[in-house]
Each structure stands twice: as C-alpha cells, then as structure tokens.
Amino acid sequence: MQIFPENVSTYGQKIDDLFWLTLVFVMIAFVVSLFVLLYPLIKNRQSNSPKAQYVTGNKMKNFKWVLIALIALLGSDFVILYVEHDTWTEIESLPAKADVHVGITARQWNFIFTYPGPDGILGTADDVVIDEMNSSLHVPINKNVVFELRSQDVIHGFFLANTRLKQDAVPGRTIIRWFNITKEGKYDISCTQICGILHSKMRNFVLAESDDKYKHFTDSLYSANSHKTASN
Ligand SMILES: [Cu+2]
Structure with a gap:
C-alpha cells in the first residue's frame, strides 16, 4: 500500500521505517488508553455497582498504574531513540563526499x-x-x-x-x-x-x-x- 509520495532518496526508506515503528507504539498506547477509559465505564455501570467509588489515586495500589504507564511510555520513547540514532546521525551530519x-x-x-x-x-x-x-x-x-x-x-x-x-x-x-x-x-x-x-x-x-x-x-x-x- 502506497500512502506516501514515492521515496527516491538513499535515506528515505529509513525515515518511513521510523514512521511505522512510531505508529505501532502510538497505536498500542491508543488502544490501551481506550480500554482504560471504556472498560471501567462498562464494568462499573449502575446495574453492576450502584454505589459510586471515589479514588484519589494517592495509594500505591492505584498509583502504581500511573507509574506503569509512565515507564511504558518512556520505554517506547527510548526504543525509538535507540533505533533512530544511526539514521539521525546519517541524515543530520554531512556526507563524507559532497559531489x-x-x-x-x-x-x-x-x-x-x-x-x-x-x-x-x-x-x-x-x-x-x-x-x-x-x-x-x-x-x-x-x-x-x-x-x-x-x-x-x-x-x-x-x-x-x-x-x-x-x-x-x-x-x-x-x-x-x-x-x-x-x-x-x-x-x-x-x-x-x-x-x-x-x-x-x-x-x-x-x-x-x-x-x-x-x-x-x-x-x-x-x-x-x-x-x-x-x-x-
Ligand atoms: Cu515560504
């Protein structure tokens, strides 16, 4: 499937690969976020749990999920940084020979x-x-x-x-x-x-x-x- 203009440069494919890698991480984060938003709405709907719960999030039992999300996000950022490093260096620095x-x-x-x-x-x-x-x-x-x-x-x-x-x-x-x-x-x-x-x-x-x-x-x-x- 061709969704970008045709790549005609020596380094373009590497940029496209990074795009898809970033998209995979963002898609995972998107699906997980939707789940975290929607699942409690359905699970704790009024007929299941008539009494509302007030969660402040300052107990470790709840707060650990904030930490887990933070670590997962930082982790995927570092994976992208690590994978892109060589491409970044190649494109940002000048070629050994300028024709x-x-x-x-x-x-x-x-x-x-x-x-x-x-x-x-x-x-x-x-x-x-x-x-x-x-x-x-x-x-x-x-x-x-x-x-x-x-x-x-x-x-x-x-x-x-x-x-x-x-x-x-x-x-x-x-x-x-x-x-x-x-x-x-x-x-x-x-x-x-x-x-x-x-x-x-x-x-x-x-x-x-x-x-x-x-x-x-x-x-x-x-x-x-x-x-x-x-x-x-
Ligand atoms: Cu202009």
Whole structure:
C-alpha cells in the first residue's frame, strides 16, 4: 500500500521505517488508553455497582498504574531513540563526499537556486543565481547534493517530500543539509511554513537527471552566463 509520495532518496526508506515503528507504539498506547477509559465505564455501570467509588489515586495500589504507564511510555520513547540514532546521525551530519554544492534561498514566495559556476565553489564571482517562480533545481542522480539553506525574510520550510527531507529556512542562519536522489524525475519542493499571502504559490521543483543531462544543463547555463557577463 502506497500512502506516501514515492521515496527516491538513499535515506528515505529509513525515515518511513521510523514512521511505522512510531505508529505501532502510538497505536498500542491508543488502544490501551481506550480500554482504560471504556472498560471501567462498562464494568462499573449502575446495574453492576450502584454505589459510586471515589479514588484519589494517592495509594500505591492505584498509583502504581500511573507509574506503569509512565515507564511504558518512556520505554517506547527510548526504543525509538535507540533505533533512530544511526539514521539521525546519517541524515543530520554531512556526507563524507559532497559531489554537488548548491545554495537554496527562500524568499516570499519563491526558492532561489544558486549554482556554484564552473569552479564548483559556492560564493565566488562565477556563481549563477536562478530566481524565478516555479523554477527547478537541477541535480544529478546518485550524487550527494549538499545545499546551504537561507531565508531572506521570514521563516520558510523547505520540503522535498520524495526524499523525506524537511528543513526550515530561518532568517539569519545558514543551514547545511544534503540529499541523494536515486531516480530521475521532477519532484515537488513545497514550503511548509505559512510564510505570507502567496505561501500556497511557493512551489518549485528538483529535477533529478543523469550525469550527462546534468552536465549538459550546467554547461549551457554557465556558457550563457559567461556571455552575459562578457557583454555587460
Ligand atoms: Cu515560504
């Protein structure tokens, strides 16, 4: 059963597995809570027990159930923490090798993409900035794409659902994250923070391409850009 957008990243499946693990614990807690609420209602209904009982809960006989629930909840939290640790470390830390380095800047109401230019280094004079509504960020497949995320105005949320990566863009901060897409295609980037009146129009894409197509794209982008700077 496919209830999520297709996962196309190297680490997306691990996030999905964590989702299902968390859901199992929450479902167990949900069923137990319902039972604890409903069972006494039925068992102690008026025809069974006409006299009401007042339980203060400060005797150990009653209070132990609070403790048991607390330990069960804390225990499942620790199981999730333990299981997620490796995934968290992998996704939150940068990959040993960054194949592509790009800049992504959020602004009301668009994501602006900065390519590093022919030298492959961000923040130099040959950088190329694409600032268009609904534009696509081109990336090669099976490569570690490291990006620097910024915001020029308010808090935006960068969400690339097909990779399971979601990161807020916070004004004044540069946040470095990464993804690696394993399948060619065009994937939605949506903004997940209500960032103003046109928030819902804030929609860009990641275009994941083969190495050849990606090289073709950057070559033509960079040569068009060098003509532009040469003629200026
Ligand atoms: Cu936004």
